Amino acid sequence: MPVTIKDIAKRTGKSITTVSRALHGYNDVSPETRELIVRVANEMGYTPNLLAQRLQKQRTDTIGFILPTFGPRFSDPFFSEFLAGIGSSATKYGFDILVSTQPPGEKELEAYRKKVTGRQVDGFVLVRTRCHDPRIQYLRETRTPFVAFGRTEGEIDYPYVDEDGASGMRLVVEHLVRLGHQRIAYISPPLIFTFARDRLRGVQETLSDAGLTLPDMYLVYGDLTQRSGKVQAQALLDLFEPPTAIIAGNDLMAFGVMSAIQERGWKVGKDIAVAGFDDIPMSEATHPPLTTVHQPIYQIGSLVTEILIKIILGETPEQTQYLMKPRLIIRQSCGAQSDH
Amino acid sequence: MPVTIKDIAKRTGKSITTVSRALHGYNDVSPETRELIVRVANEMGYTPNLLAQRLQKQRTDTIGFILPTFGPRFSDPFFSEFLAGIGSSATKYGFDILVSTQPPGEKELEAYRKKVTGRQVDGFVLVRTRCHDPRIQYLRETRTPFVAFGRTEGEIDYPYVDEDGASGMRLVVEHLVRLGHQRIAYISPPLIFTFARDRLRGVQETLSDAGLTLPDMYLVYGDLTQRSGKVQAQALLDLFEPPTAIIAGNDLMAFGVMSAIQERGWKVGKDIAVAGFDDIPMSEATHPPLTTVHQPIYQIGSLVTEILIKIILGETPEQTQYLMKPRLIIRQSCGAQSDH
DNA sequence: ATTATAACCCAAAACGTTTTGGATGTCAAT
DNA sequence: ATTGACATCCAAAACGTTTTGGGTTATAAT
Structure with a gap:
């Protein structure tokens, strides 16, 4: 039912070759013929069949x-x-x-x-x-x-x-250390992802440069969702000696961390510092707004x-x-x- | 370079018709031939060219x-x-x-x-x-x-x-009214969207059924983002007589409302009630978790x-x-x- | 010995394009 | 009158499939 190049050829009395070439601006078509073909094509509402075009061109765009x-x-x-x-x-x-x-x-x-x-x-x-x-x-x-x-x-x-996730985490950790934090925990995304390893490496190296460490009990793993951030944060807060700062491997998990803290009646930023990674749009509108590393997705x-x-x-x-x-x-x- | 039906035909000594029919399970192909063709097709790693298939079938799937x-x-x-x-x-x-x-x-x-x-x-x-x-x-x-x-x-x-957005909002408003709220504000998405009109209608009708109204100063508009929820909530809170409950037309805006409230040091749920619409996964992990209408997106x-x-x-x-x-x-x- | 039936196979057309390799006609220069 | 150059056009092949409308052979029935 849709109009093809063949229909235009029939209507204008030209060959399909000429129609095709006219429509593609080849210069072996006389101005009058081209004008005619273009006009008829518009009148009939022609649009090329992309399947056919692609099959022929061997490119799919x-x-x-x-x-x-x-x-x-x-x-x-x-x-x-x-x-x-x-x-x-x-x-x-x-x-x-x-x-x-x-x-x-x-x-x-x-x-x-x-x-x-x-x-x-x-x-x-x-x-x-x-x-x-x-x-x-x-x-x-x-x-x-x-x-x-x-x-x-x-x-x-x-x-x-x-x-550069490692450098990103370096910025975060350095900032927290500068604020006086010594007990810093990290919720890492699954280590099958390269970005997770980079970020973890950044955390560890920067801590050790500052003469600190990331003990096993302060290193936990989440699955990138807000919910898992919350669950992991709860475990961290239950520790005998809970961290004073929690870094999450992404913003979504950081949100979960914040709500875990708030559920205990503590204040994020005052009692416990929280930081994320990604700077998704939502991060500036949470309470409190989230410190994070910007990633121009x-x-x-x-x-x-x-x-x-x-x-x-x-x-x-x-x-x-x-x-x-x-x-x-x-x-x-x-x-x-x-x-x- | 990729292998076509023609290559299989050449290799097996059969026609391309037979190859095509064998691969599609037609019953006018002998079992031995079919077995041969299928085997060779697998060996050569044949996958049909979907462009050609679609051009012929006049369906794109x-x-x-x-x-x-x-x-x-x-x-x-x-x-x-x-x-x-x-x-x-x-x-x-x-x-x-x-x-x-x-x-x-x-x-x-x-x-x-x-x-x-x-x-x-x-x-x-x-x-x-x-x-x-x-x-x-x-x-x-x-x-x-x-x-x-x-x-x-x-x-x-x-x-x-x-x-049914109207019924959804009815549930929300009825619930708030039952809790004793009289001054309820609503942040509506842009009214060009049908769902925005439905939800607004639901709010208005239910309020009037309860003998209440939605005065102009309690009806504001946001653009569905968290940020706009925050901005609009701030305006509502600045009113001489601020609402005791704020409903947002979607969850994202509701998050913004919550952080606006919290920034003033008030308690969401205690000082001011907040409700949203959509029940996006994040809603159960905010602080406090958000009352909302579930939408199985x-x-x-x-x-x-x-x-x-x-x-x-x-x-x-x-x-x-x-x-x-x-x-x-x-x-x-x-x-x-x-x-x- | 013929005919009917079934089983198996295939050439060619079609889907809608683009490109190749001329064909035709005109005009100017020789 | 021939040649060359140029402008304009087009038939046919190709892209990789599926489907149509047969054809051939073997076997069974008459």
């Missing part, structure tokens, strides 16, 4: 993004913002985004493989990289273009954008996508590995400023 | 979802969860999701149009419906399958899933998608309009239970 969902109640503000960033670059270059959801595990690679060999996408944006990431290995082997948000361990060379999403598209288009981006320098955002949750 | 992004710092936990819901149904039926981002406005319809006439998607999932929604009008006119999360005003008949995303796919496949779903009955989740923010 689509980038893939597979959401690593963990369970049904999946709601990380991170992804909304990241996706918006991907979208902005994609739209700019006329690319589409093919999204699917897939929990890590057995079938994960299969999902990538199907999109690659089914020629549904020209490349992938990867997120939440893991220390030994099978996806990266697979995509490298098959020479599928991809750019990752995050690094892996080892010497593999591939395009990525990452924030939207910009990173946008940058990652831009690099990917350049690689797909065969341009060589001037730089393919970015390590962002983090910025500490001091708010009231660590007690540096007067708390209300 | 893809549903479209256009994120209505407002500005760069876009981070609504709603969408992560909704997208996960879409994903679960899509995967179940072997459908893909084509996502793009587009702020409402001039070019919005164009984005939909391009995907429809470019035959990139078989249908759309719509979200954040507005009272007079040009998207719905367009999709109806072009007979493009779609299912919406949310209703519009007027008598237009189309498939949707929605939660993941399930709604999944249901909407399932209906859409059935329509696309030509099956007639037994029901195409769902109005969910809301459920009130009572937590400490409204003071019903003892606050810590």
Whole structure:
């Protein structure tokens, strides 16, 4: 039912070749013919069938993004913002985004493989990289273009954008130490994620530079959700000698920490300092506002996508590995400023 | 470079017709031939070229979802969860999701149009419906399958899933009235959204049933973000006669309300009651936990998608309009239970 | 010995594009 | 009158599938 190039050819009395060439601005079409064809195409409301176009061109102008969902109640503000960033670059270059959801595990690679060999996408944006990431290995082997948000361990060379989590944590810890804290606890995200190792390393190194340590009982693990931050914080507060400051590996868990503290009737920032990591928009509107490390997720999403598209288009981006320098955002949750 | 059906034909000495039919389980292929073809296909790592398949079948097995992004710092936990819901149904039926981002406005319809006439998607999932929604009008006119999360005003008949926001607010207001509140304020989302009108209506009607009113000074407007909830709450608290309870049109704004209250050193739930709407996962881990109306976003995303796919496949779903009955989740923010 | 039936196979068309490799006609220069 | 250059056009192949409408062979029934 929709109008094809063939319909235009019939209507104008020209060949389909000429129609195609006229519409694409080739110069072997006379001005009058071109004018006629363009007019008729508009009249008939022609839009090219992208499937056919892509089959012929052997390019899809689509980038893939597979959401690593963990369970049904999946709601990380991170992804909304990241996706918006991907979208902005994609739209700019006329690319589409093919999204699917897939929990890590057995079938994960299969999902990538199907999109690659089914020629549904020209490349992938990867997120939440893991220390030994099978996806990266697979995509490298098959020479599928991809750019990752995050690094892996080892010497593999591939395009990525990452924030320097170790330096970020250094800023946080130094700030807390400066405020006089000696007993600092850390709630780490699962160590399969590279960013979790970086951040943990940052915490440990900075503490030891300051002549302090991170004893085992002050190192606990959460799963990035607010709820797990709350649970872990409760355990920390139950200790015989509870910490005076708690750092969470991400903002969401930091929120949980704050509510655990408040439930006991203590004051965040005064009785116990709290800090997070990510600076999601919500962090400035909590009570008290959260001290955290800023991570420009939207910009990173946008940058990652831009690099990917350049690689797909065969341009060589001037730089393919970015390590962002983090910025500490001091708010009231660590007690540096007067708390209300 | 990737292996096609033609390669398999050459290798097995069969025709491409036979290869295709063997792989699709037609019964005019001998068992031995089929076994041979399947084996060779596996050996060579064949996966069909979906572009070609779709061009031929005139179906894309893809549903479209256009994120209505407002500005760069876009981070609504709603969408992560909704997208996960879409994903679960899509995967179940072997459908893909084509996502793009587009702020409402001039070019919005164009984005939909391009995907429809470019035959990139078989249908759309719509979200954040507005009272007079040009998207719905367009999709109806072009007979493009779609299912919406949310209703519009007027008598237009189309498939949707929605939660009964008016009843939801009735539950909230009744609960607050029962607790003795007389001065109740409401922070409404922008009234271009149908759900905002429903919720406002629910608040007003229930108040008037209880012999109360919602005076103009107690009705303010926010843009769904936590920050705007905070700003609006501050204004309400500055009133000569501030409300004793504040209802926010969504949870995110309710969080902002709570931190505005806490910044003044008041106690949420004791000095002022707060309630939200949505029951996003974070709501149970705030301090105090938020009283709110549950909205099963993941399930709604999944249901909407399932209906859409059935329509696309030509099956007639037994029901195409769902109005969910809301459920009130009572937590400490409204003071019903003892606050810590 | 013919015919009918069943089992198995395949050539060719189709989906809607783009690109290749000419074909045709005109005009100017020789 | 021939040649060359240029402008304008188009048929056919190609991208990788599925489907249509047969064809061939072997076996069973007459």
